[in-house]
Amino acid sequence: MSRTDEQGGVPTAGAGSLGHRVPDLGALELLLAVARLGSLGGAARELGITQPAASSRIRSMERQLGVALVDRSPRGSRLTDAGALVTDWARRIVEAAEAFDVGAQALRDRRDSRLRVAASMTIAEYLLPGWLLALRAQRPDTAVSLHAGNSTVVAERLLSDEADLGFVEGLSVPTGLDSVVIAHDRLIVVTAPGHPWARRRRPLAAGELASTPLILREKGSGTRQVLDAALGGLARPLIELSSTTAVKAAAVSGAGPSVLSELAVGEELAMRRLVSVPVEGVALARDLRAVWPTGHRPTGPARDLLSLTRG
Numbered sequence: 001m002s003r004t005d006e007q008g009g010v011p012t013a014g015a016g017s018l019g020h021r022v023p024d025l026g027a028l029e030l031l032l033a034v035a036r037l038g039s040l041g042g043a044a045r046e047l048g049i050t051q052p053a054a055s056s057r058i059r060s061m062e063r064q065l066g067v068a069l070v071d072r073s074p075r076g077s078r079l080t081d082a083g084a085l086v087t088d089w090a091r092r093i094v095e096a097a098e099a100f101d102v103g104a105q106a107l108r109d110r111r112d113s114r115l116r117v118a119a120s121m122t123i124a125e126y127l128l129p130g131w132l133l134a135l136r137a138q139r140p141d142t143a144v145s146l147h148a149g150n151s152t153v154v155a156e157r158l159l160s161d162e163a164d165l166g167f168v169e170g171l172s173v174p175t176g177l178d179s180v181v182i183a184h185d186r187l188i189v190v191t192a193p194g195h196p197w198a199r200r201r202r203p204l205a206a207g208e209l210a211s212t213p214l215i216l217r218e219k220g221s222g223t224r225q226v227l228d229a230a231l232g233g234l235a236r237p238l239i240e241l242s243s244t245t246a247v248k249a250a251a252v253s254g255a256g257p258s259v260l261s262e263l264a265v266g267e268e269l270a271m272r273r274l275v276s277v278p279v280e281g282v283a284l285a286r287d288l289r290a291v292w293p294t295g296h297r298p299t300g301p302a303r304d305l306l307s308l309t310r311g
Contacts (some may be wrong), residue, residue, distance in 0.1 A: 023061045025097055028090040030057055034070060035087045040077040108300065115144045115301040118163035120170075120222050121244045122261045123288060124148035127183070127309075128167070134308050135301065142301045150221040150242075158293055165302040166291040167309075169222025169261075171229055178297075179289040182309040187226055187284035189277040190265055191257040203278035206231060213238035215250045215258040226286045227259050235259075248274075259284070 023031075026047075033043035044054035055072075062069050069083035079087060115135075119128055124146060132144055147157060155174035157163040166177070173179045189204065191197050197204070210231040217223045218240050227235050238256045241247045244264050251258040252273050268274040290306050292298050298306050 021064070022093075023064055023090075025094065027057050027061045028094055030054055031061065031069065031083070031087055031090050032094060034058070034077055035079055035084075038076045038078065040070065040072065043077075113141065113143065115142055115165070115305065116147070116157075116163045117144065117165055117167070117305070118147045118149065118154040118157040119167040120151045120154055121148055121217075122169055122185070122223065122264055123167040125244060126261070126263045127288075131305060131308050135305050138304055138308075139301055144301075148243075150218065151225070152220040154291065158291060164292075165298050165305060168289050168291055169286060170225040171222075171286060172225075173289065173291060176294055177291040178294050179291045180306070180310070181287045182290050182306075183288040185286050185288055186262045187223060187259050187286065188262050188265070189257060189259050189279050190251055190269070190274040191277055192252060192254040193272060193275050194254055195257060195275075197257055197277045198275040200277065203280040206279070206281040209279060209282060210234040210236070212236065213256060215239045215241065215247050215256050217244070217247055218242050222286065223259065223261060226284060230282045230284055 030043055030047060030049075033046050034040055037043050037046065040054055040058070041051045044051045047054070049057075058070055065086065067082040067086075068080050069086055070077050071080055117128070117132075125148070128146065132146070135142070135144070147153075147163065149157075151168040151170045151174065154163070154166040154168050155177060158166045159176050167182070168174070168179075169185065189197075189209065211234075213236045216227070216235060216237045216239070219228075221242075223244070224235075239250060241250065244260060247258050248260060248264060248268065250256070251260070252268060257277065265274055265276075269276055290298075290309060292302070297303075
């Protein structure tokens with residue numbers, strides 16, 4: 001309970017928090033308008049509130065401060081001596097609040113002027129271009145930079161404040177990051193049309209896939225994580241490459257079979273440069289996630305991009 005003045009029941013200095021002892025900005029702006037216009041009704045109209053609401057706000061402020069601030073009469077409203085003094089203080093507070101607002105807006109403008117995105121390769125190559133075009137329509141003045149790398153690199157950039165929003169493809173969320181699922185994907189086994197697997201009549205078994213050297217993404221990539229988990233860590237690399245495009249090109253050349261995102265090979269399958277090979281007993285589905293540092297929900301352009309991905 002707050003301490004009170006024994007004579008008037010007015011809160012004494014230091015009782016409770018400052019927020020309970022100092023009128024809010026809306027009330028102070030109203031008092032300044034009354035002082036400037038000499039009319040409570042005129043002040044109410046200027047601030048877009050009703051006159052009864054303005055009267056109630058003035059009375060509440062008078063009770064809070066323990067002094068009369070405004071004398072009301074048919075000829076208008078005038079400040080009391082105490083009201084004139086409080087108005088002078090209020091002006092300084094409102095000016096300081098306006099400076100605060102200008103500074104906060106400058107911070108938001110600086111935040112909104114750029115967006116740094118880190119994404120694992122499949123998302124960067126096949127999904128982000130469309131999302132970023134949609135974001136540009138909403139925020140034409142925001143400069144966007146995109147760093148593509150595997151899921152481990154995405155996490156490192158987010159945690160070192162080198163990216164504002166990330167996208168990963170692995171089975172788990174890297175430590176220190178929060179996430180939300182934005183899409184689903186499936187890995188498929190593909191090979192050039194001349195490979196013996198392209199003519200198979202029965203699906204590949206998990207053991208045969210695990211025992212065959214494959215063209216693979218490097219360790220740390222989301223694609224490799226999913227494949228290693230599906231095969232119990234037994235995937236055998238024929239070649240390890242650091243981008244989806246490079247893996248796909250090697251598979252198209254006939255170097256060997258590979259496992260790639262369904263998103264990445266649609267054109268090659270349609271044009272018969274690659275053939276999809278059915279597999280049984282292997283779980284190759286995965287979630288695609290947006291990620292950000294734990295406790296720091298995306299704001300500004302990052303929030304807008306996240307909304308576009310989920311739309």
